[in-house]
Structure formats: structure tokens, C-alpha cells
Amino acid sequence: MKTPSLDKRLWPTTLIALCLLITTPVPAQEEDTTWNRPLPLGAKWALERGIDLPNPFGVGIFLVTMSRDIEVYDVRVTLPGNEPVSISDVASFSVRNKTTLGAIKIDAWILPLLNLYVLAGHTWTDTRLNATVTIDRILGNDIVVDLSEDSNVGGPLLGAGATVVAGVGHWFVMADGNYNYSDIKEFDGGIAAWFLSARTGWSGRISWGSWQAWAGAAYLAADRTLTVSDNSSALGTIAVEVDQRPVNPTTLQVGGSLTFGKNWVVMLEIGSNFDDAFVGVFSAGFRF
DSSP states (O other): OEEEEEEEEOOOOOOOOOOOOOOOOEEOSSOOOOOOSSOSTTHHHHHHTTEEOOOSEEEEEEEEEEEEEEEEEEEEEEOTTSOOEEOGGGOOEEEEEEEEEEEEEEEEEEETTEEEEEEEEEEEEEEEEEEEEEEOOSSSOOEEEEEEEEEEEEEEEEEEEEEEEEEETTEEEEEEEEEEEEOOTTSTTOEEEEEEEEEEEEEEEETTEEEEEEEEEEEEEOOEEEEEEEEETTTEEEEEEEEEEESSOEEEEEEEEEEETTTEEEEEEEEEOSSSOEEEEEEEEEEO
8 A cells, every 4th residue: 555645734723722811910009908809819918919910800802823834643544344554654744734713712810820711712724635545456456545625624612721920020920721622523523732831021010001021932732633534436435544743833932912901901922933833813802
């Protein structure tokens, strides 16, 4: 069995529901330990240490655009009545994808330094798959199976995550982790991804609000298997499974946010590995 070519652009990376709406607490201009909100727990402790707490609840929208190289690290063919057979030793593949997602995020500061959130949205990915699988037979001619798909795929996105923040004075560090799942019918079992990030930056106050600026790194864990089936008149239904993952899962991030009063927040962040990946994020949120 041999595979002359498998040229595919398919990776609805539901990723990066990247939860970058978080507003980092900044030092207060004057000490005020009065707090009449149910959250965060331990608010008095934070205020006594000069932390200007944001409003505890938030809702926002964000848009993400991403392009990234995807590698295929295993390809298996399953013939009717047989076990899957790997054909990855006869070819190697490289893929690039472009993904856009929009989502709504609802979050709450449970503790002064801990934010929990949930996500709901939709993912759109340009998908192109062209594969030719040649099956060698001892008797008779070889069977050539052409698998092709050219469409824009997408599906609903759900996710949840947590952010931890700490700092001294105007300097802060922030770590974020979120898990998200997208129900895309072209992928058996949908798409699941972990997005982990760490950032450090500087925060300050202005007359009408506050600002934050940061730099950091992010890691995407999003291995996935695509299953494509084709009906052959000679053999019946043939299934091809394609295992894929990001070529370079790490990117460097820089960004900043502005908070207007205690309610409105806007944020912009970009990320790259200066090779094959680019991520752009814009968000706007309201805290109450």
C-alpha cells in the first residue's frame, strides 16, 4: 500500500478561545477598605494592601484570528473487515490553516487574585483535503481511492478556564489556562484544546481609568484525528484517519488593555513565533 500524495489544509483549531479579557488589578491611589460586594472573597485583605479591585463580574466579546502550520504525524487506512494500517512511513505532510472565532465570555473574581470564566461562541476554519490512496493487490489491478473535501467548516464552541494574578506595586505576573471544545461534524468527536499562557507586565492609572501592558508566551495543546470515508465499488467503505497537531505550539505574546472607569475594558494582543504562527486578539468587555 502506498500513498503518492496527501495535500490537505484541514485543522479547525478551535483554539484560542484565549480568554484575554482579564483586567489585572492595579495599585490604588489611596487606601480604602470599604467593599460591599459579595465577591471577591478576601476583598478587605486586598484593599488593605493597596490593590484597586476591579468590579467582580464581567461579560465581554472577543475576536481571534490565527494562522499556523499543522503537521500530519500519522495516517492510517482501514479496509472493510481489517484493522487500521499506518502508511505514515511512506510520506510526510505539512499543512497550514487559517481560523477565526468569536465568543462571549462571562467571568468572576472569586478571590482577589483568582478569576474563573466560561466561554461560548463559534469557530470558522477554511478546510481543504485532497488525498489519493493506492492499495496494492496481489491479484488484479491496484485500487486508487481519491478522497477530496473543499469547504468552510465550523461549529459551536464551549470552554472554561482560570486566571491567577500576582504582583508588587505596578508590576504583575499572570498565568492562564483554559480548556475548550468545538463540535465540528467533520472531526470525529469534535475538537478539544488546552491553551496555557504566562505573562508579565506593568500597570498604571490615568485620570479616566487604568492601563496595562504585558509580554509573555503561550502554548497550544491540540492534537486531533480527522476521519474521512470513501466508498469503493471493489472494496466497500474505506476510512482514512489523519493525526495532526501544530508544528510549533509555542508563541510569544505582547499586548495591552485600557479600563475606562470601573466598567469598560478594551484589549488588543498579538502573538507570533516569528516563523509559521500568528495570532491576533481583540476584546471589549463590561464589568459590574
